[in-house]
Amino acid sequence: MKIRYFDHAATNPLHPEALDAMMPYLKNEYGNPLGIYDLGQNARDAVEQARQETALLVNAKPAEIIFTASGAEANNFALKGLAMARQNDGKHLIVSRAEHHSITNTARSLEKLGWVVTFLPLDKYGTVDPQAVKNAINKETTVISVIHASSEIGTIEPIKEIARIAGERGVAFHTDAVSTTGNIPVDVKELEVDALSMSAHQFYGPKGAGALYLKQGSRILPLIYGGIQEGGRRAGTENVPAIVGMGKAAALAVREMDARAAHVKKLRDRLIDGLTKIDKVHLTGHPVNRLPGHASFVVEYIEGEGMLLMLAAKGVYAASGSACTSKALKSSPVLLSMGVSSSMSHGSIVLSLGMDNTDEDADVVLAELSAIINRLREMSPFAKSGWGELKEGE
Amino acid sequence: MYSKKLMDHFTNPRNVGEIPDADGIGMEGNPTCGDAMKLFITVKDNVITDAKFQTFGCGAAIAVSSMITEMAKGKTIEEALAITKESVAEALDGMPPQKMHCSNLGAAALHKAIDDYRERHGAQ
Numbered sequence: 001m002k003i004r005y006f007d008h009a010a011t012n013p014l015h016p017e018a019l020d021a022m023m024p025y026l027k028n029e030y031g032n033p034l035g036i037y038d039l040g041q042n043a044r045d046a047v048e049q050a051r052q053e054t055a056l057l058v059n060a061k062p063a064e065i066i067f068t069a070s071g072a073e074a075n076n077f078a079l080k081g082l083a084m085a086r087q088n089d090g091k092h093l094i095v096s097r098a099e100h101h102s103i104t105n106t107a108r109s110l111e112k113l114g115w116v117v118t119f120l121p122l123d124k125y126g127t128v129d130p131q132a133v134k135n136a137i138n139k140e141t142t143v144i145s146v147i148h149a150s151s152e153i154g155t156i157e158p159i160k161e162i163a164r165i166a167g168e169r170g171v172a173f174h175t176d177a178v179s180t181t182g183n184i185p186v187d188v189k190e191l192e193v194d195a196l197s198m199s200a201h202q203f204y205g206p207k208g209a210g211a212l213y214l215k216q217g218s219r220i221l222p223l224i225y226g227g228i229q230e231g232g233r234r235a236g237t238e239n240v241p242a243i244v245g246m247g248k249a250a251a252l253a254v255r256e257m258d259a260r261a262a263h264v265k266k267l268r269d270r271l272i273d274g275l276t277k278i279d280k281v282h283l284t285g286h287p288v289n290r291l292p293g294h295a296s297f298v299v300e301y302i303e304g305e306g307m308l309l310m311l312a313a314k315g316v317y318a319a320s321g322s323a324c325t326s327k328a329l330k331s332s333p334v335l336l337s338m339g340v341s342s343s344m345s346h347g348s349i350v351l352s353l354g355m356d357n358t359d360e361d362a363d364v365v366l367a368e369l370s371a372i373i374n375r376l377r378e379m380s381p382f383a384k385s386g387w388g389e390l391k392e393g394e
Numbered sequence: 395m396y397s398k399k400l401m402d403h404f405t406n407p408r409n410v411g412e413i414p415d416a417d418g419i420g421m422e423g424n425p426t427c428g429d430a431m432k433l434f435i436t437v438k439d440n441v442i443t444d445a446k447f448q449t450f451g452c453g454a455a456i457a458v459s460s461m462i463t464e465m466a467k468g469k470t471i472e473e474a475l476a477i478t479k480e481s482v483a484e485a486l487d488g489m490p491p492q493k494m495h496c497s498n499l500g501a502a503a504l505h506k507a508i509d510d511y512r513e514r515h516g517a518q
Contacts, residue, residue, distance in 0.1 A: 303429070303450060309405075313405060331428075342425075342426040346425070379407065379450075379456060387425060
């Protein structure tokens with residue numbers, strides 16, 4: 001059976017050119033970048049070249065790039081590190097309801113250590129209101145973190161406006177740009193952010209490589225203490241092959257970004273047009289300000305996991321923010337914050353596109369998903385009568 | 395994640411639908427929690443002769459609904475009342491721990507359908 005992969009928000013295949021670039025560092029070039037002999041210096045040079053390539057992707061200076069093992073680590077590092085370095089100035093943080101778990105759970109961990117956290121609400125498109133950020137800032141506020149774009153709803157947030165507000169008030173601003181970096185233009189100078197997280201496997205690099213951009217002069221406390229790697233800000237022997245792969249993937253993204261975005265946007269719009277024609281299927285997230293390869297929906301009267309299992313049986317791999325697909329069995333906080341009812345939130349489905357997807361893939365997913373929606377609705381007690389019945393308790 | 399048997403009952407669910415003149419109807423769950431089941435039974439001479447379901451829920455919830463209608467058919471009321479969440483899960487060759495509430499949903503819906511039948515027919 002032909003696999004049709006519509007879960008690029010989860011991860012992407014490794015670009016063959018990135019793999020080729022990595023291979024020597026998985027084989028003969030095994031040196032520790034701290035070694036003063038040739039083998040070590042070769043590894044050092046490779047890491048520094050990757051740092052330049054990664055910096056170029058976001059218009060940063062190489063010295064402003066700190067490699068991490070993942071986007072989640074970069075998010076943990078940013079929020080904890082910026083907050084702790086400023087704890088004498090205040091203990092108030094601001095994050096949005098659109099954040100990834102690696103920000104919300106880090107914020108919650110800081111709450112336990114004495115910080116106060118404000119969670120900013122979302123409008124019906126999942127957008128954070130910059131005015132709400134302004135209103136939430138108080139004398140104790142030291143760090144604001146707002147995601148560049150949520151991988152659940154695809155909405156691109158007004159980062160530039162929010163960063164400017166933070167800057168005017170002298171508050172450090174971080175954005176989780178894991179879903180955007182490498183996929184749409186991300187320019188740290190234009191966005192005026194102090195810190196920005198990214199992840200290689202979101203732009204066809206390897207897993208196990210991420211980075212934090214940290215503006216020169218910004219104070220941060222390390223998450224991992226030890227040696228002098230990454231300027232003493234992130235200890236541990238560098239994952240040289242993964243870093244090299246990230247650099248190569250970044251260079252390829254700079255070159256191919258426009259073509260890739262145009263390709264996935266065309267397919268995305270076909271999916272959105274086709275699926276929203278079905279009765280009681282709603283687009284989630286912003287209709288225009290959204291990731292070019294991201295189409296997300298809630299389908300009324302049925303549940304997401306059933307759709308995913310039936311799609312998988314047809315070779316179509318997709319995702320859902322449905323409670324039943326998570327071990328926590330909780331409704332998506334992002335959808336609830338946007339005003340989607342708890343009942344409807346269970347029918348979440350996310351189709352995220354990549355450069356491997358074809359027109360035929362889009363045709364297949366449209367046909368299969370329409371049939372699956374009909375099939376599951378035939379089984380649902382709500383499809384004919386609406387949510388009215390059995391609704392006590394909401 | 396799911397057993398072969400559970401996947402079979404999810405992809406080819408038995409007894410989907412309504413029984414218009416059912417002798418008992420049981421509803422359990424709530425869409426806000428992500429699963430809700432409506433179970434219909436026909437009873438003749440104290441034996442469940444037909445059972446159908448409508449379910450809103452995940453793969454496990456649909457498979458449990460299918461299995462419990464199969465298990466209930468042909469059983470006396472007393473035998474059907476002995477069906478538990480454990481026996482349904484076992485009949486599906488086991489379920490992931492976080493999905494056990496789905497089998498509870500099935501057993502509860504069946505018991506409610508039997509209660510409804512008894513109420514309507516003035517039984518004990």
